[in-house]
Amino acid sequence: MSEHHDVYHVTPFKTYMVVFLSLLVLTVLTVWVATVDFGAANAFIAFGIATVKAMLVLLYFMHLKYEVTTNRVIMASGFFFLALLFIFVLIDIVTRVPVESTL
Amino acid sequence: MSTGKIIRKDGHYAHHFESAEQEYTSSKQGVWLFLSTEILMFGGLFVAFFIYKGMYPEIFHKGAESLSWVYGAINTAVLLTSSLTMALGIHYIQKGKNSAALTQLIITVLCGAIFMGIKYIEYSHKFHLGLYPGQMFSGETGGVENLPLYFSFYYMMTGLHGIHVLLGMGLITWVAIRTARGDFGPKYYTPVEGVGLFWHVVDLIWIYLFPLLYLVE
Numbered sequence: 434m435s436e437h438h439d440v441y442h443v444t445p446f447k448t449y450m451v452v453f454l455s456l457l458v459l460t461v462l463t464v465w466v467a468t469v470d471f472g473a474a475n476a477f478i479a480f481g482i483a484t485v486k487a488m489l490v491l492l493y494f495m496h497l498k499y500e501v502t503t504n505r506v507i508m509a510s511g512f513f514f515l516a517l518l519f520i521f522v523l524i525d526i527v528t529r530v531p532v533e534s535t536l
Numbered sequence: 537m538s539t540g541k542i543i544r545k546d547g548h549y550a551h552h553f554e555s556a557e558q559e560y561t562s563s564k565q566g567v568w569l570f571l572s573t574e575i576l577m578f579g580g581l582f583v584a585f586f587i588y589k590g591m592y593p594e595i596f597h598k599g600a601e602s603l604s605w606v607y608g609a610i611n612t613a614v615l616l617t618s619s620l621t622m623a624l625g626i627h628y629i630q631k632g633k634n635s636a637a638l639t640q641l642i643i644t645v646l647c648g649a650i651f652m653g654i655k656y657i658e659y660s661h662k663f664h665l666g667l668y669p670g671q672m673f674s675g676e677t678g679g680v681e682n683l684p685l686y687f688s689f690y691y692m693m694t695g696l697h698g699i700h701v702l703l704g705m706g707l708i709t710w711v712a713i714r715t716a717r718g719d720f721g722p723k724y725y726t727p728v729e730g731v732g733l734f735w736h737v738v739d740l741i742w743i744y745l746f747p748l749l750y751l752v753e
């Protein structure tokens with residue numbers, strides 16, 4: 434970490450406006466792509482756009498871009514453990530064998 | 537010898553900290569820890585939603601028909617605007633422009649109120665049709681068995697989120713009053729930053745709830 438880490442970092446007004454407009458454009462985009470059928474990819478596209486929006490909010494509105502590593506790790510750990518929960522529940526559900534099976 | 541009240545705006549800090557900067561970063565770290573638990577709390581609901589949707593797609597498909605994406609899209613824009621004004625509120629406090637900051641904070645609370653107003657319209661329309669969660673359901677199932685399951689998810693997720701919006705509005709009102717009172721300045725705005733982070737997470741969760749409930753079929 435740099436010696437002069439700016440604790441009270443001020444994000445320029447312009448940056449906030451650019452981020453805000455990008456978020457609005459992405460919202461219009463997500464509504465628009467919902468009208469197009471991409472089959473199985475629909476959900477991935479919708480949540481992909483949502484993730485880009487979430488990153489913009491985290492990095493700029495929540496200043497994670499200028500944060501100390503510890504706080505980034507704390508927030509990332511929340512998402513990491515959520516992914517673990519999702520993966521293991523999914524593995525459980527899709528590998529279940531019906532009770533009437535003769536396996 | 538203690539001189540009594542700690543005026544943090546003038547650079548004073550509690551005795552168990554090394555500096556005002558350390559006090560600020562420590563407070564913020566606590567907020568980040570809390571926010572990661574918020575992600576996990578809502579995350580559990582998201583995981584349950586995905587699993588049940590995979591198991592009973594027809595319930596979720598039918599349930600989603602009762603939602604209008606227009607309300608969802610307007611509410612998304614309202615919350616994104618409120619996130620911007622919240623961030624600008626902090627921006628102006630950092631620059632020592634407290635009255636400009638106060639305006640931004642008031643707009644943020646108003647956006648929260650608009651969001652809840654639209655939620656109220658959506659909820660009352662569903663109540664009118666008897667679309668209640670679980671056993672309280674008294675509407676048309678349209679031949680889909682266990683349709684009330686969808687509404688259990690819908691009310692739980694949007695309800696928990698709505699409670700967060702109301703809490704956030706209360707907290708922003710609190711920091712707005714303190715801003716008006718002159719408690720904050722460029723070197724001390726910890727409560728505003730903490731409340732702001734909370735408000736952005738409320739926005740963040742809605743960013744995922746919007747496609748989940750209103751768009752993906």
